[in-house]
Amino acid sequence: MFHIFNIRHSKIEPVFNILETDVHNHLLPEVDDGSGSVEESLNCMCVLEEVGFSQMYITPHFQEPRFPNSEGDIKNRFVEFKKDVENSGLYMNLLGVGGEYRIDDGFVRRISQDSFLTVGQDEYILVELSLRQHRMGFEKTIYDLQMAGHQVILAHPERYHYLATNSNMLQQLKDQGTLFQCNILSLSGFYGSESRSRATELIEKGWVELLGTDLHNETYAKALREATRSRTVRSVLKKYHFLNHEL
Numbered sequence: 001m002f003h004i005f006n007i008r009h010s011k012i013e014p015v016f017n018i019l020e021t022d023v024h025n026h027l028l029p030e031v032d033d034g035s036g037s038v039e040e041s042l043n044c045m046c047v048l049e050e051v052g053f054s055q056m057y058i059t060p061h062f063q064e065p066r067f068p069n070s071e072g073d074i075k076n077r078f079v080e081f082k083k084d085v086e087n088s089g090l091y092m093n094l095l096g097v098g099g100e101y102r103i104d105d106g107f108v109r110r111i112s113q114d115s116f117l118t119v120g121q122d123e124y125i126l127v128e129l130s131l132r133q134h135r136m137g138f139e140k141t142i143y144d145l146q147m148a149g150h151q152v153i154l155a156h157p158e159r160y161h162y163l164a165t166n167s168n169m170l171q172q173l174k175d176q177g178t179l180f181q182c183n184i185l186s187l188s189g190f191y192g193s194e195s196r197s198r199a200t201e202l203i204e205k206g207w208v209e210l211l212g213t214d215l216h217n218e219t220y221a222k223a224l225r226e227a228t229r230s231r232t233v234r235s236v237l238k239k240y241h242f243l244n245h246e247l
């Protein structure tokens with residue numbers, strides 16, 4: 001029904017079944033720059049199943065003023081969407097809804113309210129940084145969260161060019177206990193060769209605990225299908241252990 005990407009002769013191997021769980025994507029419809037409709041989300045989830053994922057968390061953006069989402073609203077939308085998934089015939093297990101929290105002024109205010117949507121049994125908070133601008137002191141914000149008893153996952157560290165030359169800062173984040181989540185599409189070259197080599201380096205150092213799709217829409221879904229054939233992706237999945245299914 002939803003197999004819109006099934007092109008004849010393009011057999012896809014479910015290489016991501018070893019991960020089981022996707023921990024980062026934007027498939028809750030119409031709440032951020034991710035999926036624009038229920039139909040698009042179901043199409044993308046169909047591809048996630050096809051490439052081997054059987055369960056997932058959804059992690060919409062929380063970023064002011066661009067995506068002024070509230071936890072309550074996102075939870076309600078998730079309950080509605082879960083019904084759509086159950087009625088769709090897909091077998092994907094929707095484990096829950098978290099967030100991808102941009103570390104900005106709004107996030108710093110949020111820490112005092114201590115209300116976050118989290119992923120996993122240990123209630124991990126997924127955070128991201130600006131791709132362009134280094135926010136001075138962001139590591140202290142992460143540290144404050146950790147001191148308040150939260151587990152923190154940094155989304156796609158390979159995508160922040162200003163961290164690439166700052167291995168001390170990356171080391172410090174690891175020493176603080178920050179988990180790193182790289183994007184599968186970084187490994188396949190979707191964001192360019194620099195993100196690919198940075199992701200590979202971080203994984204080779206043993207600093208990356210999680211892989212995520214960061215799937216936004218059908219373009220990403222198509223790229224994810226292609227990533228199943230990527231040599232880098234396959235070799236990483238073979239050589240390294242990730243915690244996706246243990247989260």
Ligand SMILES: [Fe+2]
Pocket residue numbers: 024025026100155214
């Ligand atoms: Fe994301």
